[in-house]
Amino acid sequence: ERLLKKTGRPDLKKVLLPQHQVLESCLTHLQNDDTEVYDLTIQYKGYSGEVPLSSMGWKRDKDVLVPTLLKLLVGHASNQIHIDSRLWKLRDVVNHENGVQGWLDESFERKDELTKSFIKDQKFPVEGSRDTFTPTGSLENMLILWGTTSASFFAFTVFAAVLKVVRG
Secondary structure, three states, rough: OOOHHHOOOOOOOOOOOOHHHHHHHHHHOOOOEEEEOEEEEEOOOOOOOOOOOHHHHOOOOOOOOOOOHHHHHOOOOOOOOEEEEEEEEEHHHHOOOOOOHHHHHHHHHHHHHHHHHHHHHHOOOOOOOEEEHHHHHHHHHHHHHHHHHHHHHHHHHHHHHHHHHHOO
């Protein structure tokens, strides 16, 4: 908490405090007037706010329908996925009055409030763009989802490593 007060960063209760450096590096290479940034918040039916801890063996006692990568792969996950989306112009993110970190902090404060609301009501508030996705659960769809997620994570990790080497 002392670090949060010292740096002026928000004290989030339900989401992790974001780090801006890698995102900022990526965004500086994408700048053009047409680039858009999608800000997604995803929740799963039945989520109660439980956070797995090492004392729990990193497993969930209550929120067992919240998927892990393995559950997604074999098709065992929540039957409803709630998605809140916001669309931003890249220039609005990089030119935020407090920089990319300021934009991320505001975005994650909103995500923290959305998560608290979701835990209470099992749905997102009405304002903004909302969708509820019901996966079909077929192995083919789960493999596509898993493959896309894995490929995206791999590409982002490689890109971040290359940027680190290039910048020295």
